[in-house]
Amino acid sequence: MTTLLLACWGLLAFAAVTDLAAMLPTGRFTGAWHARFSLLCCAVACGGMVVVGAAAMAGHQAGTGSLFAVPGDDGVGTDKLSGLFLVITFGTAAPATWCAADPLRPLGRTRRGLAAVLALLLGAAALILTARGAFGFLFGWELLGFAFYLLAGFDRLRPGRAAASLLTAGFSKASGALLLLGLLLLAVRAHALSLDGLAAAPHGAARTTAYVLLIAGFAVKAGLAPVQVWLPTGYASAPGPARAVMAGAAVNVGFYGLWRTLRLLGAPPHWLAVLLLLTGAASALLGIAHAAVQDRLSRVVAYSSVENAGLIVTGYSVALIGTTMREPRLVAVGLLAATLQVITHALAKTLLFTTAHRLGHAFGTDRLDQLRGTGRALPRSGTGFAIGCLTLAGLPLTCGFTSEWMLLESLMQQFRVGSLGERLAMAAAGALVALTVGFAGVAFVRLVGLTALGSPPRQPLPGAADAGVAASGGIVALALACLGLCAVAPLEVRAVATGIAPIVPASVVRGALGGPWVLGPVFPTFSVLSPSWLWIAMPVLFVAVLAALTGLSRGRSLRVRRVPAWRSATGGVEGDAWYTSHGYANPTRRVLAGVLMTRAQVRTLEGEEAARADAREAGAPVADQMAAGARYEYSSDVVEIVETYLYRPLLRPLRIAVAAARRLQSGRLDAYLTYMLVVLIAVVALVTALA
Structure with a gap:
């Protein structure tokens, strides 16, 4: 397995070099085929990583010696936990990169360099998941942040891309700094740089501080509130094929970091577990609230990543509470629910971003109101898109239903917790998660109803075609996984129990198997x-009810008046009376006004302004509408409360600090050497004091 692991890294490096060779002025690779070839190499390397991960879960671990010429570097290696996340991460990245290699119709310009950045992203993720030492882990983390920066600013000439890449880079550096401080605190106390050696750090204020710093660093990458503001902007700014890999695969390293921290440091302080529980539940509600009211498909899917991060961290926090109580079964139910949600998010988000990119490319936009009827125009991509939506909505017969049911069951165990504060926190988190699940159904039914099945259907661009044979294979694989994992949920639980065995015994996790095909908490x-x-009972009951209804009514029940999807049953409703994405989301704006800070306004339009509004609707000249009377215009908007009330007030002092820092940039080499000497002395003094 060690040879295969190194071969996969070598193949990713080869893919990057092949793609970059075409960017040279004298490059011999000038056609579009080189980018597809590089992406196919990435897909093959991802498949190899899945084999390495599966072998590690089966007990055939891989490992190498030192990769970096630094003291304490233990190289790379796999265990059951890293093997589980290798399977999850690269099992979703493989079909995503495979689909990206399939050319789109109509063909756009060749995306030179994209495959190279994706290869860097995947290689960095593999290094993080297999690193045995703190240096290798941090090195991979910085490479991953750099890849995120390159992808967010890939189309740097388009409006907003430069700002998005800087925002992504800023939060990536903040995440890396938090992890660096946390690992340094543990290394100083444990006198070791290997990850396993860090567990020897003695209990005390330094260990608690390191625990907080590590969780905060991983929360930034996962997109947990209040550090989630980079995620919708960064995902939406990246090229379409990259979004699936970023959101469905690479983000899993943040969750792996949380799992590994629990494995190394054990029980956290009680207050930290409760705080993380409430933060996760609040993040889930905040994410789905904003996803439900967005009018751009890419931002809807991106905000749903915030929701899923909150759900995953909520289950993880239940496991943390179990460790503080020394109750292995509570640890098992929380970690099992969180891991199942990680799998659901990886599969469904990869499928959703992959198909959404193809729909947006075919129609030339990602505005929801301009993507009506995509399921009719592009049936393969539209069907995959609908399955991804239903999975994230947590509806039965999808793996999302299993994971969300298990998460709610874990939160219902609050009566087993001794502390009143923790019981109240779990009850509050349960209410927030239940509300989140309900609004997730609203948000994704809007996508399916108005986009995939909407009327009147829009026509795609001339020459636009559905996914080809290669892309269809990737979409089918992801869709079948979203549906099939529900049918074989007990087998999925057994696999997860093996993967998280380093944290909680597999025999305890398998207590969730109430029978050969029955699950419990x-x-x-x-x-x-x-x-x-359910896969057997629900279709059978549906057919039985339909047959009974048809027989008792002698066929009259089938003779009903049919109208296009999402149209009022009253005849003659057309034009602006059709449902729009904004109108469908308006009840959500009103119900969640406290979360979204909804601002509604009714304005009177008179004279020429009203005539122009009438002319826009009728398609007639303004002069023909001058006799129209007053009109009323209704507008409704929401506020991103974290960005508005937390980060924007910090801009002014930040600009002042940046202006002061510029004065230090004199351009003199001796000045810069002095700065480096001062920083080095400060770091040495800090480490000496901590030791």
Whole structure:
């Protein structure tokens, strides 16, 4: 397995070099094929990483000696936990890169350099998941942040891309700085640089501080509030094929960091577990609230990543509370729910971004109101898009239903917690998660109803075609995984139990298996459910009810008046009376006005302004509408409260600090050497004081 691991890295490097060779003025690779070839190499390397991860879960671990010429570097290696995340991360990256290699119709310009950056992203993610030492882990983390920066600013000449890349880079550097400080604190106390050696750090204020810093650093990459503001902008600014890899695969390293921190440091302080629990639940509600009201497809999917990060961290926090209580079963139910949600998010988000990119390319926009009827125009991409939406909505017969059911079951165990504060926190988190699940259904039904099935259908660009054979294979694989994992949920639980065995014994996690095809929340006699039998019972009941209804009504029930999807049942409703994405989301704006800070305004239009509005609707000259009377215009908007009330007030002092820092840039070499000497002395003094 060690040879295969190194070969996969070598193949990623080859893909990057091949793609970059075409960018040279004297490059021999001038056609569009080189980019597709490089992406196919990335897909093959991802498949190899999946094999390495599966072998590690089966006990065949890989490992090498030192990769970097630094003291304490233990090289790379795999265990069951890293193997699980290798399978999740690269199992979704493989079809994503495979689909990206399939050319789009109509063909756009050749995206030179994109495959190279994706290869860098995947290689960095593999290094993070397999690093045994703190240096290798941080090196991979910085490479990953650099790849995110390059992808967010890939189309740097388009409006907003430069600002998005700088925002992404800023939060990536903040994440890396937090991890660096946390690992340094542990290394000083444990006198070791290997990740396993950091667990020897003695208990005390330094260990607690390091725990907080590590969780904060991983939360930035995962997109947890209040450090989630980079995520919607960064994802939406990246090229379409890269979004699927960024959101579905690379973001998993943040969750792996949380799992690995729990493995190394054990139980956190009680207050940290409770704070993280409430933060995760609030992040989930905030993310889905904004996803439900966005009018651009890319931002809807990006904001749903904030929601899923919140759901995952909520389950993880239940496991943290279990460790503080020394209750392995509570650890098992929380970590199992969180890991199942990680798998759901990886599959569905990869599928959604992959198909959304193809729909947007075919129609030349990602505005929801201009993507009506995409399921009819592009049936393969539209079907995959609908399955991804239903999975993230948590509806039955998808793996999202299993993971969200398990998450709610884990939060219902609050009566087993001894502390009143923790019981109240779990109850509050349960209410927030239940509200989030409800609004997730609203948000993704809007996408399916108005986009994939909407009327009146829009026509794609001339020459636009559905996914080809290669891309269809990737879409089918992801869609089948979203549906099939629900049918084989007990087998999925067994695999997850093996992967998280370094944290909680697999025998405890397998307590969730109430029978061969029955699941429960680890604790016996609490509740059970069989997602597998639902795949049999629900279709059978549907057919039985339909047959009985048809027989009893003698066929009259089938003779109903049919109208296009999402149209009022009243005849003659056309034009602006059709449902729009803004109108469908308006009840959400009103119900969640406290979260979204909804601002509504009714304005009277008179005279020429009203005539222009009438002319726009009728398609007639303004002069023909001058006799129109007054009109009323209604507008509704939402506020990103974290960005508005937390980060924007910090801009002024930040600009002052930047202006002061510029004065230090004199351009003199001796000055810069002096600055480096001062920083070095300060770091040495700090480390000496901590030691």
